[in-house]
Amino acid sequence: MPETERDLSQVDLESLWHPMTQHSQLASSPPLFIESASGSFLYDRHGRRWLDAVSGLWCVNVGHGRAELAEVAREQMEKLDYLPATLSHEPGVLLARKILDLLGFDGRVYFAVTGSEANEAAFKIARQYHRQTPGGAGRYKIIGRHRGYHGNTMGALSATGQEERRQGYEPFVPGFLHVEAPDPYRSDVDCAAALEAAILAEGAESVAAFIMEPVIAGGGVLVPPPEYLPRVREICDRHGVLLILDEVVTGFGRTGRWFGHHHWGVEPDIMTLAKGIASGYMPLSATVVRREIFDAFSAEPGGLEHFRHINTYGGHPVATAVARRNLEIIEREGLVERAAEKGRSLLEALRRRLDHPQVGDVRGLGLLIGIELVRDRATREPLSVEDTARVVKRCAQEGVIVGRTINTAPSFSNVLIVAPPFTLSDDEAELLVGTIEAALAKELGASLPG
Ligand SMILES: Cc1ncc(COP(=O)(O)O)c(C=O)c1O
Known part of the structure; x- marks a missing residue:
């Protein structure tokens, strides 16, 4: 890591109080350090990019960098x-x-x-x-x-x-x-x-x-x-x-x-x-x-x-x-209509491709989509917070930022959240679906056959 970024990360650790964050973990697992953003992507200073599949906090509807x-x-x-x-x-x-x-x-x-x-x-x-x-x-x-x-x-x-x-x-x-x-x-x-x-x-x-x-x-x-x-x-x-x-x-x-x-x-x-x-x-x-x-x-x-x-x-x-x-x-740019169309096709693709034993429900409206993970499809017992967090972390490691619920009801930290910018392209949608599919397989085991 270049000197300046290490320095900045150190200043971050010594100065900032991040929301929703247990700071004792930050020394070993610091937050992503983002320098710029454009369209659906966030970039660090080395040019590494992440698909921002939650539009910041579901707010950057027209995409970054306008x-x-x-x-x-x-x-x-x-x-x-x-x-x-x-x-x-x-x-x-x-x-x-x-x-x-x-x-x-x-x-x-x-x-x-x-x-x-x-x-x-x-x-x-x-x-x-x-x-x-x-x-x-x-x-x-x-x-x-x-x-x-x-x-x-x-x-x-x-x-x-x-x-x-x-x-x-x-x-x-x-x-x-x-x-x-x-x-x-x-x-x-x-x-x-x-x-x-x-x-x-x-x-x-x-x-x-x-x-x-x-x-x-x-x-x-x-x-x-x-x-x-x-x-x-x-x-x-x-x-x-x-x-x-x-x-x-x-x-x-x-x-x-x-x-x-x-x-x-x-x-x-x-x-x-x-x-x-x-x-x-x-x-x-x-x-x-x-x-x-x-x-x-x-x-x-x-x-x-x-x-x-x-x-x-x-x-x-x-x-x-x-x-x-x-x-x-x-x-x-007709972005409301686009959110409706993209939302429909993304939901359909997620439902089709995430045929995994730990995916209980894929639901949403427009570009507001939730993927509910379960321990067992029959009982619908929610997946643990640790397992869900591992899937989110794996997606980030592979370059896609998805969100998740955090104990919104006791023991329900099991919903992945997808809410990309309305400008999401077909290729970006494919990257999103493919990355979640692979992260589920890597962290939780194989997909259902067929
Ligand atoms: C439905 C809803 N209402 C209110 C708020 C609060 O907004 P803010 O964080 O800007 O105060 C949020 C934030 O995520 C929200 O999701």
Whole structure:
């Protein structure tokens, strides 16, 4: 290793605190040191490359290294570097309009920076909306789902239903509870009925909102059955509960439609967006509300009815300018349609080629795909965390970065995650499928015959 890289790795070990990482392992197994990225690939300084089959953290939807986005950022920074969102600027206004047009939604867009913050805003909006709506004063509870992920801040973590993310950080924000989410591979529980039962048990007049990801992403790529979301919508309507859709991952084409909920023909009351909004080139998130929700915040000036919330960097001019151009690229290159087509062919190829005794289920929607590994196909007992981690590590050694779930439910660290950029070529898809196929064979033994 050249001197400088060794030096940098040493500085890393002595200075950085990496997320989700046991640092005692880093001296013997340091993180990949990446210098540049282009298209679907990450490169180190020796020119070695890795296929980024998770688009960073499923955010780099248009692929890496788009000079056009760098140019927009530079131009915007020179023109107007920063402005608080209490004032107005062209890229922010036009991006908000564009999002509403894509949604076909009459409403308003509140900008923040991260997905967690977008969800925090959603919870506060839901509570304040009810307080300012006749008959709603007692509604404060937020129902989330087991295995759902909504972020790392205390409210978003309270809504999150993933065991390992929560352990040790108690107590959580009061008023959050969880119901079961559909997991068609493992359970046929009627989860919409479970939601209604929870609302009734809590007393509907105390429930402000239900939050869910249209497809649970980090919790294991759980695609709900077709009737689930329409029934959830009906149940929320019946009980005066707001439906918050966390589209932080599923927004902007990841599932092969512009927004995840477009697959099911239902509209949320509040929606949160991040990741694909600027394809990760800039940090930006948004909370979108229906017109009726926004209107409840309107009153004579001087009172407390307005939304009393601010993010210093929310709706940053550079981030919104980059996001606008990112959405233009997605439209110009037909990338949502491409995500749908590539998603279908990739899912089909994975199902066909991963005919391996430890592959229990291959599922997904668009370019959001999960491969559930099991010890035994008949019992569906999950593969151990160590065995699953070995497959992921082997893929990385062979030049392909795939993700995996980490204890989203106790003992369920067994789902490989594939979510490549929408620009993935046929050759790159072949490299991805071939590498996973070979990694399974090398680490877990031979494929099924035939
Ligand atoms: C569905 C979902 N919601 C919210 C978040 C939190 O976003 P952030 O990490 O930007 O705070 C994530 C992050 O992965 C996510 O997957």
